[in-house]
Amino acid sequence: MPEDNKPKKQSELGTAIMITVGIAAVIFVIFRLINAGSELSGSISRNAQPETYQVKYQINCESCSVTYATRSGIEQLDNVDSDWTYSFKADRFTAASISAQNNNESGNVTAAIFVNGKMMEHSKSSGAYVIASANLFLE
């Protein structure tokens, strides 16, 4: 009897090994497919959106007070005159913000945000102590 069972046990063992190897292979293939998908979507995402932006604020006024966001916080200047600019590099998911208030009882104030050389936001106000502001969330 033991001699008759030996080939049967070997056959069962072989089947079990084959099933185990098969399951492992399927798991490996699924794992690779999932990883390939995430790598692909990651590369598309990185290519679609740059990691950093060159941001420039521009103010035009005769005399105005300016408040603007920088990499390190919020800055304020009390007396800015014509064609003031400020540039900085910003990461993705950063808020760019600038506002200017006219210090005079008349005249125009403009505020603009440029990203990589292109004007993205622009605002113009006219009159006594008016405010022009531009806000942009860098996606």
Next chain:
Amino acid sequence: MKTILLFLISISAIHAQTITETLDTYEKKYYNIFTQDGSTLRMNFLKKYENSQEDKVEYYFTISINNMDTESTSTTYGGMFIGSLLGSGITATYQTFEYGGAAVLDLEGLKAFFACANSVFAYINSRTSVPDAKPTTASCSSSGIILSGEYGSGVSYFFDAGDATFKMPPDDFISIMRTIQSSIREWERIIN
């Protein structure tokens, strides 16, 4: 990707119907940090028109909080709620109701709200790039809603309207800002 939901809100007319399309949306359930009650925060960019007068189109941005608990009820409630809100037009400021509250904003109101959120985010986010920055908070109020940010052991943002105060991670605040900014851009594109 924008999902366009279409739902009908019949107000009164026999033949005419008021149609409201949701052009952009943000929706998430939060727990009030003081009461632990669950509420749904919704922001919707809406297009409203009469089916008999499609040339007369109005746009709104609604910010609403629904205190109803169950999702199925809140979904129905949300649709009816927005309909009744739009019936009264622009509210400009957040108004509370029995089951929550809402603000209905025009484009200028939405821009002001965005500027408020942007300024809070700009300052709090800047703390993360300053070495040894001290714990700090920043807040701003627009349309009766207070937006705050907190930098300390981590970064958190807060949405405070009526009797609801929600704490949210930066990712949620970013999603809200992206929804608002895309709505503003779409709104400006439509009217220009």
